[in-house]
Amino acid sequence: MSDKIGEAGKISAAKRALSYVKDDMIVGLGTGSTAAYFVQFLSEQVADGLTITGIPTSRATEKMAKKLGIKIETDSNGVIDIDFDGADEVDSSGNLVKGGGGALTREKIIAASSRMFIVMVDDSKLTEVN
DSSP: OOHHHHHHHHHHHHHHHGGGOOTTEEEEEOOSHHHHHHHHHHHHHHHTTOOEEEEESSHHHHHHHHHTTOOBOSOOSSOEEEEEEOOSEEETTOOEEOOTTSOHHHHHHHHHTEEEEEEOOOGGGEEOOO
16 A cells, blocks of 8 residues: 555544544544544644543644644543544454554543543544454
8 A cells, every 4th residue: 555545544543533523522632644644634623613621642633633722731630522543453243453653551541431431533544353
């Protein structure tokens, strides 16, 4: 698969995930390349008036989100409405391989604290169950 096709899949997954975000939500912001696209597109909606609070899963995501104008808190003090993250692999049973970016512990804490967890992947991340 070419890099352009892979990037197009990540962009498409990130854009589709935006439909789950509503005003006044507390939103978990994942780590990695697909999550970075999501944060970029989310910031455009924030600039257009969407009100959310982001809870980043890494310092890199926190830095990017702040730079793009997303309100950030590093401690949710309760339930996170929805969490968005990518994965390295996903099988048809929904099992994930994560952690290539080094933020696995924080990612797991945020996901476990969320009412809903959205995994953003393109076709290249889908694997067969062995």
